[in-house]
Amino acid sequence: MAEVKNKKVILKDYVNGFPKESDMLLDASSTISLSLPEGSNGILVKNLYLSCDPYMRGRMSKSQGSYVDSFTPGSPIVGYGVAKVVDSGHSDFKKGDLVWGFTGWEEYSIIPAPETLFKIQHTDVPLSYYTGLLGMPGMTAYAGFYEITSPKKGEYVYVSAASGAVGQLVGQFAKLSGCYVVGSAGTKEKVELLKNKFGFDDAFNYKEEQDLNAALKRYFPNGIDIYFENVGGKMLEAVLLNMRLRGRIAVCGMISQYNLEEGEGIRNLSSVIGKRVRMEGFIASDHYHLYPKYLEMVIPLIKQGKICYIEDVAEGLESAPAALVGIFSGRNVGKQVVVVARE
Numbered sequence: 001m002a003e004v005k006n007k008k009v010i011l012k013d014y015v016n017g018f019p020k021e022s023d024m025l026l027d028a029s030s031t032i033s034l035s036l037p038e039g040s041n042g043i044l045v046k047n048l049y050l051s052c053d054p055y056m057r058g059r060m061s062k063s064q065g066s067y068v069d070s071f072t073p074g075s076p077i078v079g080y081g082v083a084k085v086v087d088s089g090h091s092d093f094k095k096g097d098l099v100w101g102f103t104g105w106e107e108y109s110i111i112p113a114p115e116t117l118f119k120i121q122h123t124d125v126p127l128s129y130y131t132g133l134l135g136m137p138g139m140t141a142y143a144g145f146y147e148i149t150s151p152k153k154g155e156y157v158y159v160s161a162a163s164g165a166v167g168q169l170v171g172q173f174a175k176l177s178g179c180y181v182v183g184s185a186g187t188k189e190k191v192e193l194l195k196n197k198f199g200f201d202d203a204f205n206y207k208e209e210q211d212l213n214a215a216l217k218r219y220f221p222n223g224i225d226i227y228f229e230n231v232g233g234k235m236l237e238a239v240l241l242n243m244r245l246r247g248r249i250a251v252c253g254m255i256s257q258y259n260l261e262e263g264e265g266i267r268n269l270s271s272v273i274g275k276r277v278r279m280e281g282f283i284a285s286d287h288y289h290l291y292p293k294y295l296e297m298v299i300p301l302i303k304q305g306k307i308c309y310i311e312d313v314a315e316g317l318e319s320a321p322a323a324l325v326g327i328f329s330g331r332n333v334g335k336q337v338v339v340v341a342r343e
Helices: 126-130 136-148 169-177 188-196 212-217 233-242 284-303 317-326
Strands: 003-005 008-011 022-026 029-034 042-053 078-090 096-102 106-111 158-159 178-186 202-205 224-228 243-251 277-283 310-316 336-339
Touching: 008 317, 022 096, 022 310, 022 317, 042 096, 042 136, 096 106, 096 310, 126 336, 136 169, 136 224, 136 243, 136 277, 158 169, 158 284, 169 188, 169 224, 178 188, 202 212, 224 233, 233 243, 243 310, 310 317, 317 336
Parallel strands: 158 178, 158 224, 178 202, 224 243, 243 277, 310 336
Antiparallel strands: 003 029, 008 022, 042 078, 042 106, 042 336, 078 096
């Protein structure tokens, strides 16, 4: 089988502080055979869509007890993606199958252990959704909101980084559960989206608030029952002061801390005691056994127009470094996706 070009995005070296596009390199010189070697149990895939996610920042640094391994400098970046099987040495996969899961930031990838991939059964929704709404971010929102916080009708819900891949879904799930929901974001445009597109009861621009504690008291005069934590730092400090008795905090991420040389300490933690607040960190992959149940719930909601999902689409593998760096400054509006190929 003839070899074809296989462009890749490679991490040059471990990153300190805020990542830059120049920390990654586009290698256009590599080639790959479109057939697997004899006896392979893996699969060869053509990558279609790649996902840019905040957790990837930790993988760009030398691992210090993280739940996910560091990237290997000099090798392609790895992340969630949607791909099409080109050749298969595995009995569960055949040529033409569509899958989502971990793949390389390159045009074609060999996946030696494809058991971790999910086969895509529903193709009457946009394939790119499997990097977000129907992929890891969707499962993060679903597991964090329903499994960790156990919402009840009428409760007060606050979502930070609310216009992102996960936050936009948590807010909509909260509304579908009969909760009152407020979100925060970093631009006027995003705040308008939260209120007018995603159906949040209210939203505010945290960058315009001098005093986050006062802002939360304004939006939640009765306090917060559920906080979906994406930010950490000063936002978490303010939320702790505003939690209600037996409130729940699902800790999904802390994007304000990812690019700091040393993480900030959190004040007001004593609020957890008197208010009997339960605060729990979680990882979506711990809940992947619930994926069929999640699809059962969310596919009809998509088809009925009851869930709205916004993507920020970057075209071409060469745009991937800028797209990944951009999510740490909030440049994206909605889920950041990179299109490598559409078929």
